[in-house]
Amino acid sequence: MNDSTDAKPLTGGNAAATPKGGTPKISIRGLTKVFGDKVVLDGIDLDIGEAESMLVIGGSGSGKSVLLKCILGLLHPDAGSIKVDGEEVVGLYGAELDRVRRKFGMLFQNAALFDSLPVWENVAFGLIQGQRMARDKAREIAQQKLGAVGLGEDVGLLMPAELSGGMRKRVGLARAIATEPEIIFFDEPTTGLDPIMGDVIDRLIVKCVKELGATALSITHDMASARRISDRIAMLYKGKIIWTGRTAEIDRSGNPYVDQFINGREEGPIQMQVRDL
């Protein structure tokens, strides 16, 4: 470990910021987002290749969720460009933005299921509302997707409030893949689950992404999960990407920030502001 290494953008890791070959599926340049006087994202550059599983790690409050929300157009960046399939998405709105959003599926941190709708309708939502599919056909697909995440037909009739944490995540996953999107985002997929259920969800994520041939972008601070689901990892610290590289190489990153994070140590360049009692 080289302690004198300062945090520089895109250092270490042979793969750097650009994936191997071809046009990137998602290309982010100079992405900046400011809340009040707090710079949350400070000129992010990141490329995600076709059918690649990219993962962003970083501490709580490092701007990981903001990054996802900017790409989805839920937040408007203050500067920078986001291209999906070469098309600029910053500044799109209305029907144009909806057209781009149809390429995406997202598994939210707490699943964000619609409480007022039964499980099957949650899963079929993108098909019925987004694609205007007939309800019967959408219901059939929803049951099939629920089956793919290991949930039976009876679960489809339950309301989200009746589900356990692990089931909610699985329904959320089924909803994310129901429209067979080209790109799927996973926001802390294993947070709040026991380790075994975490592994189950991770395996389902890998299976679904591979079967759909989708591009995945996940954010997490669970390193066990990170290793299982990703091809490449980027680390976000103080609004900048300070390291990117292949998942297999993360233990040899040579970056003290990454080393501290993946080993979960208190000592290191990342200092938590803790006062004495």
Next chain:
Amino acid sequence: MPILQPIGRTFLAFLEATGRLSLFTVLSLSHCVRPPFYPRLVLRQMVEIGYYSLPVVGLTAIFTGMVLALQSYTGFARFSAESAIPNVVVVSITRELGPVLAGLMVAGRVGASMAAEIGTMRVTEQIDALDTLATNPFKYLIAPRLIAGLTMLPILVLIADIIGVFGGYVVSTQKLGFNPTSYLQNTWDFIEAQDVISGLVKAAVFGFLVTLMGCYHGYSSRGGAQGVGTATTNAVVSASILILSFNYFITELFFAR
């Protein structure tokens, strides 16, 4: 200037809130008239706002009508003007009390639940989920509620008018010794189309205001359970104040000569 600073800050915050609400209103209205429409959701909201508010609005109306007859009797008996009671009851109910009380009751019942529901959807990322599923939350959540509020409140108020007048009739005939036939005849003779129409126009405006406030405060709520609680309170308080102030302006529009 330590005194001017808070004044300036409050004024700017007020302007910001007004601007945000105006934009929200324009955006909501524009989504009410542009496809895609969600008739199932509109119908569900109509049942929620119209049908389920019937008991509370009906009870409010009947007791208001009853107390109105009783109070006017004690007042008018001094001048031997008891015969004006049917007139007072029907005009008060249709012009003012029907729409205002129904509006306030619906603000407490429907406005609060809308703010709580949409606020919870906001803080649990369900509104973000709608967006990512390529469904506009303004069309899916807000437009159906506004349309239902705008159409259901006049119907509720029409029913409340009838129940309120009936309340006055029951007290007058059973307790105050009025002749049933002449009471009804008097009511019918005094009532004018404009009284009822002005009340229904008020009702439509109040229905819009209640649902708009519920949706606006819910949609802009932040910060977990406390944020949702604040949104609910703000929705009811702002809707009530708007109802009372708009009531004055609409009355002036209709009746000031």
